[in-house]
Amino acid sequence: MKKNLLLALLVLFSIGFPLFMSNDYLTHILIMAGINVILVLSLNIISGFAGQISLGHAAFFGIGAYASALLSMQGLPVWIAGIIAAVISALAGLLVGYPVLRLRGHFFAIATLGFGEIVHLIINNWVKVTRGPMGLSGIPRPESIPGLDFSQKIDYYFLILLLVILVIYLSNRMHKSKMGRALSAIRADEITARTMGVHVAYYKVTAFAWSAAVAAIAGAAYAHYVLFLSPETFKGAASINILLMLLIGGIGSVLGSVLGGLFITVLSEYLRAFAQYQMIIYGVLIVFVVIFAPKGLSGLLAKMAGLFGRWNKRGATNISN
């Protein structure tokens, strides 16, 4: 009950915030943060829920971005192009996941690392289609719908907010259903999961396909906002960046994914002046998170809420005494 109220307030705040602070720069950062949050949530499905670390998630981000951009440039409405891009990305996920996720251990991480590189190389070298290092320009904006015209940053912000809410809802539904339970059993112990009747390979591959599809939606949202794509954006470093946000936010937690995405996006904005030291700062941050807050920001928040609760209770008993 209390949680729902908090959620409603948060959504209201997210809607109201840019209306009062109508500042293009801030809105831009929030849009980028929203795209990152979707990306982190997508990675959380396979790496958080199912415990299979993916080191090439930027590949699906890239597939989504390029597929949606190229399709819409062929004249397809952006909305449909985005959905098709998600399907293409999910199929790519199936293609990689099917052979690799049947194996246990680190094979998956290694395979996704390779896959990430391959996708980056394709984007970089398939000049005829992707225009390679020159970058892809002339990407259309989403067609306006009644009330929202996406050439306005603030309108695009609302679109991203809607997508974020949708993906959060998807993640939560998944987590609370038998699929989520199967995935967390797989993460904890594959043998046990199997003996409890869970078709392990099926769920891992399905989770990966969902994860890829959601990452592609982030890609499409990025492409039709920035309107220019360059292979640089989808390098291996981007994959690591997504994983970093997930780790700092709290792997396996939906709230953590949101916090991680927001926190790192805003932080990197503030650290823009020290761009070359950014990785050092992230490195130190990761070390701190691993040692002091293994469950990330969301774990820290829960701990604080627990402390506050205890403090509150003690206060109450003191009064009643």
Add this chain to the structure above:
Amino acid sequence: MAQPILATENLALHFGGVVAVDKVSISVKPGQIFGLIGPNGAGKTTMFNLLTGIYKPTSGKMFFKGKDITHLPTHQITELGISRTFQNIRLLKGQSVFENILIATHYHLKYNFVSAFFSTPKYRSQEQKAKQMVNALLEQYHLTQYKDEIASDLPQGIQRKVEIIRALATGAELVFLDEPAAGLNPVETSELMALIKRIRDEGKTVLLIEHDMKLVKGVCDEIAVLNFGQLIDQGTYDQVTKNPRVVQAYLGRRYENAQSL
């Protein structure tokens, strides 16, 4: 004679040159507590791993209620009605007792992800039913007080019990228990004996690996003895413990002529 609930025909598993299970043929009658005993390394746990599809046999066949399950994957064997516990308790780390048992209802839930996404009545009623089932089991086996505790933080005896209840929660007719008395104190062991008998009395069949001979003697209706992967005897406790080959396997050649274990 009634059809055996579980039967193996010349079941064998080779790891390279090592013969872990050597042409074992056993048959288990329904409603029995069937003991699988033998010295360390005799291939008992390997048998369990074969029968639950975790290992694939090199040769031979296995049947559950007459159905050939030799090539089925583990999750399908579970769906047919075989469930197990593990020698080194395998509860899901960081999950509560309730969550640990809830996972066993997995294949009973027939809704798809779309109905979960929209939280349809079908989804809600099935989820509710599964949760009620788990709560009823917890109540029935006096575990309700531990419901929300992290399972792996509980005492060994409770963890064993949770694992056994989890195996039951799959709806299995045939339950494999792999050394359930390991690490238990005498009080916990006698509680365990009562629990195992209760499971049989509820109409299930139990296949039991155990080193604690008092427990084996106390509960098993029939026993198979393995040594170096071979079946050396099958019969009642009194029969097998009088077999010189069994005595020899346990105590060595010198005691070949001893009366019984």
